[in-house]
Amino acid sequence: MSHHNTAFHQLLKPVSRHDFERLAKEHHHGQKLRSATRWDQFIGMAMSQLSGRQSLRDIQSNLESQKHKLFHLGAKPVARSTLARLNEKQPAELYEALFYKLLQRCRNSPSSHKFRFKNPLYSLDASAINLS
Template sequence: MDQGKTVFAQVMSCVSHWEFRRATPDRDKTPRTRLFSAWDHFLAMSFAQITFRESLRDIEARLDSQPRLRYHLGFRSRVTRSTLARVNEQRPWQLFAAIAQRLMHRAREAYREEPYILDLKAPAYALDSTFIDLSLALCPWANWTGSDATVKLHTMLDLRAAFPVFATVTKGSYADVLWLDDVPIEPASYLVIDRGYIDFRRLRSIAQAGAFFVRQIGATSPSLLRGYSNGGRGGSFKRALVGQLYAGVDTSVRAGRVPVS
């Protein structure tokens, strides 16, 4: 009989337990949640995500189906739906946000030596957002249209490996262009955006920070819109049509259409 680690335990071993515990004391101060540790909470929600569980009851039933294996998955407490409901409500979300930031930083370090896309010699990021549907009965605070509940996930992806480097969850009605105010701008980087992010005041701030933005005009049009900084007079903002980009045609942006996630 195989006595090695389970697949789930191997995946979760990528998250350092001691590093997780270092982030816990400053953010997990709710007394009633300490009976169910933040680590077990993290494991339970990760298990639900990886195995496509659909409800708290589903998580509990799946873990209870093999109680002897629960310890080998990394759990130190039994997971019940009532406990999960309580800790999901009471445990600060900032704890898990801190863990996500640490993991994103580690991923960036792992891919630091990877070549940049399109031979740009600079990092390229794609900005996009997506809706996450919720139950209106369970999440009335996320009411969007009166009959639907949703939140919006805004993501900044590093195109070298398509992993997130910055993410924010907002209410569903939050405009994409407003999120540009929170995006960290890296000098000399390229930001790939769509028309939902077009606001000339905000695009000017990107140019003044020394970065570039590229906008795909349309799904069938290879034309791109580029904003860039000028070396004279305080980084004045310019708006220029780069032209037609086809595979094999070299331009200032280089080699074809930039993918947008």
């Protein structure tokens, strides 16, 4: 079976795994993580955010059903209780630092071409107007 990158993998390309792991070590509190890593948490939460999941049970079932695709991202499914514990106990400063790292990378990358539209651009207003 041939391997093809998923759209989710392409979205994660700007996130350097090496930088993520370094930031995770800096922002880790408490005991050593046994069953899941911060990368597993990040992949699980990013996937759930993009797919519109509502609960931890929904996130867990989605991760279980995508187990074969998670393997190619270097992650594994996370149990519901583990995900809840990670979200509660581990600081969110890791994701803030990751955001600033990505922002710095985007600002420093030179753009190779100018962004422009060849066709006219129309903006639609969706505000409601009372007629009566």
